[in-house]
Structure formats: structure tokens, C-alpha cells
Amino acid sequence: xxxxxxxxxxxxxxxxxxxxxxxxxxxxxxxxxxxxxxxxxxxxxxxxxxxxxxxxxxxxxxxxxxxxxxxxxxxxxxxxxxxxxxxxxxxxxxxxxxxxxxxxxxxxxxxxxxxxxxxxxxxxxxxxxxxxxxxxxxxxxxxxxxxxxxxxxxxxxxxxxxxxxxxxxxxxxxxxxxxxxxxxxxxxxxxxxxxxxxxxxxxxxxxxxxxxxxxxxxxxx
Amino acid sequence: xxxxxxxxxxxxxxxxxxxxxxxxxxxxxxxxxxxxxxxxxxxxxxxxxxxxxxxxxxxxxxxxxxxxxxxxxxxxxxxxxxxxxxxxxxxxxxxxxxxxxxxxxxxxxxxxxxxxxxxxxxxxxxxxxxxxxxxxxxxxxxxxxxxxxxxxxxxxxxxxxxxxxxxxxxxxxxxxxxxxxxxxxxxxxxxxxxxxxxxxxxxxxxxxxxxxxxxxxxxxxxxxxxxxxxxxxxxxxxxxxxxxxxxxxxxxxxxxxxxxxxxxxxxxxxxxxxxxxxxxxx
Numbered sequence: 001x002x003x004x005x006x007x008x009x010x011x012x013x014x015x016x017x018x019x020x021x022x023x024x025x026x027x028x029x030x031x032x033x034x035x036x037x038x039x040x041x042x043x044x045x046x047x048x049x050x051x052x053x054x055x056x057x058x059x060x061x062x063x064x065x066x067x068x069x070x071x072x073x074x075x076x077x078x079x080x081x082x083x084x085x086x087x088x089x090x091x092x093x094x095x096x097x098x099x100x101x102x103x104x105x106x107x108x109x110x111x112x113x114x115x116x117x118x119x120x121x122x123x124x125x126x127x128x129x130x131x132x133x134x135x136x137x138x139x140x141x142x143x144x145x146x147x148x149x150x151x152x153x154x155x156x157x158x159x160x161x162x163x164x165x166x167x168x169x170x171x172x173x174x175x176x177x178x179x180x181x182x183x184x185x186x187x188x189x190x191x192x193x194x195x196x197x198x199x200x201x202x203x204x205x206x207x208x209x210x211x212x213x214x215x216x217x218x219x220x221x
Numbered sequence: 222x223x224x225x226x227x228x229x230x231x232x233x234x235x236x237x238x239x240x241x242x243x244x245x246x247x248x249x250x251x252x253x254x255x256x257x258x259x260x261x262x263x264x265x266x267x268x269x270x271x272x273x274x275x276x277x278x279x280x281x282x283x284x285x286x287x288x289x290x291x292x293x294x295x296x297x298x299x300x301x302x303x304x305x306x307x308x309x310x311x312x313x314x315x316x317x318x319x320x321x322x323x324x325x326x327x328x329x330x331x332x333x334x335x336x337x338x339x340x341x342x343x344x345x346x347x348x349x350x351x352x353x354x355x356x357x358x359x360x361x362x363x364x365x366x367x368x369x370x371x372x373x374x375x376x377x378x379x380x381x382x383x384x385x386x387x388x389x390x391x392x393x394x395x396x397x398x399x400x401x402x403x404x405x406x407x408x409x410x411x412x413x414x415x416x417x418x419x420x421x422x423x424x425x426x427x428x429x430x431x432x433x434x435x436x437x438x439x440x441x442x443x444x445x446x447x448x449x450x451x452x453x454x455x456x457x458x459x460x461x462x463x464x465x466x467x468x469x470x471x472x473x474x475x476x477x478x479x480x481x482x483x484x485x486x487x488x489x490x491x492x493x494x495x496x497x498x499x500x501x502x503x
Binding site: 106117200219 | 308347350351354355357358361362363445448450451452453454455456457458459460461462463464466467
């Protein structure tokens with residue numbers, strides 16, 4: 001993670017220019033980088049998606065495990081058994097984040113742990129009849145992992161889950177806002193993230209309602 | 222004192238006169254508790270206004286500082302170790318990284334701590350790692366880590382009983398332990414949690430009486446009263462929430478945070494006369 005080798009004058013330069021609403025790559029404060037989404041890359045996954053947000057590259061695979069217990073109950077279902085089955089099988093989405101492409105140091109592991117905790121809380125409201133495993137592979141990192149991973153994971157989940165499940169619950173996305181000095185910026189790259197004091201990560205669904213919200217970073221708001 | 226002092230203790234002379242003088246003193250101070258016995262669920266609302274904290278410090282002998290907080294039935298114990306040798310890694314040899322102390326927080330539920338989940342595994346799981354990083358992000362803004370360059374501070378947080386409002390109580394306890402350790406801070410960090418069951422409309426202050434069941438949304442706010450700044454906020458939603466509901470919940474959290482701040486401050490001030498009596502003036 002190269003941003004930790006940033007020198008103090010470079011940090012100050014980034015800080016001062018953000019105060020004047022100028023970012024080092026010329027974007028507006030509230031502008032996202034160019035994002036690309038590719039779907040259906042992996043043949044053994046139920047659904048997969050790859051998102052590249054600038055240099056941040058995230059590959060997500062969604063696998064739905066067949067649950068033999070539930071299938072047998074479905075086949076021999078009378079009224080009472082079907083009701084039991086609906087109450088018994090309701091699985092939360094299981095998320096795993098892998099940062100091994102970046103290296104195996106403690107910073108990478110911490111990034112992965114944090115991303116896993118955030119993304120698990122994002123999909124906390126989503127319940128599926130069969131166990132669903134979301135595996136997130138980080139191929140390149142230039143800041144804003146949570147937003148990119150949530151776009152890819154939500155895209156893959158929308159492909160994988162049946163439409164009946166999705167119409168009731170709209171899939172949420174993350175939006176991360178960093179605070180540098182007195183300015184707020186969106187979609188920070190790695191250098192800007194190392195200069196920010198605190199960030200707020202908000203998970204929002206398509207109706208504009210909050211699904212998760214957390215402040216992070218060693219600064220106060 | 223003991224044979225387990227870190228080597229850095231001799232290499233770096235530190236301003237720890239308060240701690241070395243008080244190694245033999247145990248000061249126990251209890252605020253009167255209204256509602257000592259577990260309150261039945263029907264009286265939950267009345268007890269909410271009367272729930273107070275029990276603070277105690279210097280419970281653990283071999284540490285630089287420690288704190289113990291009871292809030293209702295929830296009991297949290299924190300101990301502080303350090304400053305000690307920083308953890309070395311390839312990237313932290315840069316000069317800028319060494320100009321502040323590293324704060325490392327470990328958070329663990331005791332195996333017997335949880336009412337609902339049965340026996341908790343002795344390995345930290347996802348929620349505990351998340352709580353540890355929340356504690357770290359909440360306490361770091363208030364600590365003067367730049368006063369202790371090239372060192373590491375470890376904070377171990379052990380939840381002895383989790384009857385609700387566990388994370389907020391851990392923040393309060395960690396703050397007490399850090400003050401007890403004599404580490405400089407900008408302000409006391411206190412926290413409170415409000416929760417709301419799925420489908421309800423009002424946010425209620427979460428108290429440590431086990432009345433909060435698993436399936437409700439909760440908002441935890443960590444607040445620094447004198448600086449009037451938010452040190453941390455965590456929203457766990459069991460259902461999608463409107464943004465104004467979340468901001469309303471944060472406003473409701475402010476008052477309990479302020480009350481906890483004043484009672485913690487008063488407890489620490491009351492401890493001072495006892496400290497002075499046992500202090501040896503060299």
C-alpha cells in the first residue's frame with residue numbers, strides 16, 4: 001500500500017488543494033471516477049461481476065448452495081410443512097473478502113476484515129431461502145474499496161437471486177464520504193484516503209433509505 | 222515491581238509519576254444505583270431514566286491503567302498496556318508513521334458473557350473484530366498520540382456480561398482505563414445506544430437489562446462533550462431507515478452521552494483527593 005510512504009509535503013499539498021476544492025486528478029469534490037462493470041465472467045459461479053473504479057478493481061462471485069433439506073421439504077409439501085419450511089430456512093448472505101493480490105501484510109488483512117464487516121452489515125436485511133456466498137476478490141486497490149465492492153456485489157446478487165426476492169427488497173449500495181479538513185470528498189483514491197481524518201460510509205437502497213451507517217477513521221466530526 | 226515490564230520502559234523515560242506512586246492504592250467509588258435487582262420488562266421505561274453507571278478503576282494490578290464499568294447488568298473491564306515497543310512492519314519505517322503512538326484495541330466477549338447466544342467461542346469473531354475497530358476509531362481522536370512517538374498502546378477490552386448496550390459501555394470503560402493510565406486526552410469520550418424494534422416508531426435508550434432482543438435497529442453514538450464533536454457512530458439497521466430517523470436517533474443519544482460524561486468526570490475528580498494522599502513526593 002504505497003500511500004503510507006507519502007511524505008509530509010505531499011500530504012500537505014493534497015490537503016491544501018482539497019480545501020480549495022481541487023483534487024489531484026482534477027475531479028470535482030463530489031465526482032466519482034469512471035466506473036466499468038462487467039458481468040458473467042466466471043462459469044462456476046451462479047453470478048459474477050467485476051467493477052473497476054479508476055485503478056480499484058474488484059471481482060465478485062456469488063454462489064448459491066443447494067440445500068438438500070429444503071428441496072426435499074419442497075417436494076413433499078403439504079400446507080403445514082410448507083409453512084414450517086418458510087420459517088426454518090432463511091439465511092443471511094455470507095460475505096468473504098480476499099485481499100491476497102495486494103500482499104500478505106497486516107495492513108492488507110485489516111483492509112479485508114474491515115470490508116467484510118461493512119459488507120456483511122450492508123446485506124444484513126437480505127434473507128435468502130438457500131445459503132448464498134459472496135466472495136470478493138480485490139485485484140487492484142486505489143482507494144474506495146467499499147463503494148466498488150458494493151456495486152459489484154449488488155450487481156452479482158441481482159443476477160443470482162430470483163426476481164421474486166428482489167422485488168420486495170431493493171439491493172443497497174455504499175457511498176463513502178471522506179472528510180479532509182473542512183471539505184467532504186467522494187470516491188477518494190488511495191492518496192486522498194491517507195490524508196483524510198475521518199470518513200462516513202452509508203449504505204443506501206434504491207428508495208433512499210439507510211441500511212447501514214458507520215464512521216471510521218481516527219478523526220472526529 | 223514485576224518482572225514483566227517492557228524493555229522500553231527503561232529506554233524511554235516517561236512522565237508516569239502518577240502511576241508509580243499509586244501502584245498500591247485501590248480506590249473503589251460507587252455511585253448509588255437505582256434498580257439494583259434485574260428489573261422486570263414491564264418496568265423497563267421507568268428504569269431507563271434511573272440507570273446509572275458504576276465506575277471502578279485500578280482493578281487489574283499489573284497494568285498501567287484499568288477501568289471497570291457496570292451499566293445495569295452489562296459489565297465491561299478494560300486494561301491498558303504501554304507505551305511499549307511499536308510493531309515493526311516494512312512500511313512503518315517511514316518517519317511520518319513513527320511520529321504518533323499506535324493504538325491497538327482488542328475486544329473480546331467472555332465465553333459466559335452472552336445471554337442470548339449461549340457460549341461464545343474464545344476466538345474473536347466478526348462482531349468482536351468490528352467492535353474493536355470501532356473502539357479504535359472512537360478513542361484515537363481524543364488521545365494525544367503525538368505525545369508518545371515510536372510507541373504502541375494496547376487496550377484490552379473484556380466484556381464479562383452482555384445485557385444490552387455493550388459497545389457503548391465498552392467505549393466508556395475504555396475511556397476510563399485510558400485516563401487511569403495517565404495518557405493525555407483532549408476530552409472524555411462517552412457513548413450511548415438507542416434501539417428500535419422492527420416496525421416501531423420511537424427510539425428508546427438501550428439499557429443493560431437484557432430487554433433488547435436481537436432483531437432491532439440500533440444507533441450507537443460516541444460523543445466528546447467539551448469539544449462538541451462526534452467521535453464515532455455506528456448504525457445497525459434491521460430494516461431500511463430514513464436518513465432523518467437516523468439523525469433523530471443521534472440527537473436522542475446526545476443527552477445520555479452528556480450525562481455519562483459528567484458522571485465519569487465527577488468520579489475521576491472524586492478519586493483525586495485519595496490519589497494525593499498516597500502520592501510519594503520524591
